[in-house]
Structures are given as C-alpha cells and as structure tokens.
Amino acid sequence: MKKILLKLSGEALAGDKKTGFDEDTIRKVAFQVKQLVEDGIQVGIVIGGGNFWRGRSSENIDRTKADQIGMLATVMNCIYTSEIFRSAGMKTEILTPFECSSFTKLFSKDRADKYFSQGKVVFFAGGTGHPYFSTDTGVVLRAVEVEAEVILLAKAVDGVYDDDPRKNPNAKKYKEVTIDEVIAKNLQVVDMTASILARDNKMPMWVFGLNEENSIVNTVKGNFDGTKVTV
Numbered sequence: 001m002k003k004i005l006l007k008l009s010g011e012a013l014a015g016d017k018k019t020g021f022d023e024d025t026i027r028k029v030a031f032q033v034k035q036l037v038e039d040g041i042q043v044g045i046v047i048g049g050g051n052f053w054r055g056r057s058s059e060n061i062d063r064t065k066a067d068q069i070g071m072l073a074t075v076m077n078c079i080y081t082s083e084i085f086r087s088a089g090m091k092t093e094i095l096t097p098f099e100c101s102s103f104t105k106l107f108s109k110d111r112a113d114k115y116f117s118q119g120k121v122v123f124f125a126g127g128t129g130h131p132y133f134s135t136d137t138g139v140v141l142r143a144v145e146v147e148a149e150v151i152l153l154a155k156a157v158d159g160v161y162d163d164d165p166r167k168n169p170n171a172k173k174y175k176e177v178t179i180d181e182v183i184a185k186n187l188q189v190v191d192m193t194a195s196i197l198a199r200d201n202k203m204p205m206w207v208f209g210l211n212e213e214n215s216i217v218n219t220v221k222g223n224f225d226g227t228k229v230t231v
C-alpha cells in the first residue's frame, strides 16, 4: 500500500464528549498514523465537522452560510489534529479549497503531491469548498484527485451492516459489499453523492471501527475486520 486517505468523522474527534476535541482519542490516531508514515505509506486525512456544526441542521439561517460555518469547523478540526500529529513527531500540512490566509495553504494536486513526497501527512480541510456537499464527498474527491489506492473510513460502528446494529442485534456485517449494492440498498457507508463519485471513479472504501485497538494499522497491514466496499 503506497497512498491512503483516512476519513475521521467530527464526532470521532470528540470521543465520549460528543462535541469539541478529545485529545486522547486523537493521540491514539496520531500514534497509528505515525507507524504508517514510518513504513513509507503516504497518508492524507479528511475530518468532518459534526463535533461543532452541521449546515443542514440549522433552520433559521441561509443554507449556504450554514454550510460555510460547517466547512470552517472542518478547518478547526484539521488545525487541532495537525498540531497533535506534530507533537507526536510527524510533519504535516493543511490544504483548503479556499484561502484561509496564513492558516492553511490553497489546495492543488501538485502541492499535495509535493508534500506527500516529502513524507508529510496532508490534511485536506474545508471539504469540497462548496455548500450542499459533505466531507464524505470531499474525501472521495481528494482520493480520486491524488490517486490514493483506498479510502479508510474509521467509524463508530465497525463495518457495514444490513441493518442498524445499534437497533437490531441480528444485523449482519458484510465482509465485502459492492458499491452498487451500497447504493441500491442505501447502506449508509458515505452519503449518496459521495457513493456515486466513488462508483464512477472506482475508488474502494474500507470501513472499520475507530475505537478498536490499533484498528488503523491493522487495517492497512491486512489484519482487517471491517467491511470492504468494492468498485
């Protein structure tokens, strides 16, 4: 494996607190990503914003503005996580699809490639830069652009199930499922826009539980216990 994109939800960053940052959780991620980087794997990171804000749940303000706040929430998450990664001994850069002055650098494929080749972890903050999209779509878009081999989706639930395992104890976990089945059955791996983009550009996604010990490293090293979404 040479290049991967890892997607963390905003809630994952918050740990049990559900909002804001949980340093312990992020340090565990940092420790694992460091092992991958030391093995020569290029790692890009996309983080959601749900620990602060979601555009679609704000009823009284214009959706475009609400989504802008959401995109800025993802920038905050990336700045925080990037600093934890740096304190763990990694080199990082944050790219955004819009200017944030000196806080981040403007995304371009060439810039991302340059940082990857320097052994840096590249954070893709700000989603797609457009309202009415999500960081699910952002991660698929960036993965396709930077030619990652696979997207790792680290989630609260440890794979893709045929029903909600938190409500139905008999729900069955898929070992493998095609993106066409995900779309046809609306299996909630990523949102529908992102699913279609992954299908059209043949970008596989591996879903696993973030909270299981060492799950990111295990997934990359082939000791995988989640669900592979094939394309």
Ligand code: UDP
Pocket: 010, 047, 048, 049, 050, 053, 054, 055, 056, 066, 067, 068, 069, 070, 071, 073, 074, 126, 127, 128, 129, 130, 131, 132, 133, 134, 135, 136, 137, 138
């Ligand atoms: N967002 C956006 N465009 C993007 C990515 C994110 O407008 O390309 C906004 C949107 O308001 C979203 C919020 O940022 O609700 C947080 O992103 P995330 O993907 O975590 O959203 P979720 O799917 O949880 O709403």
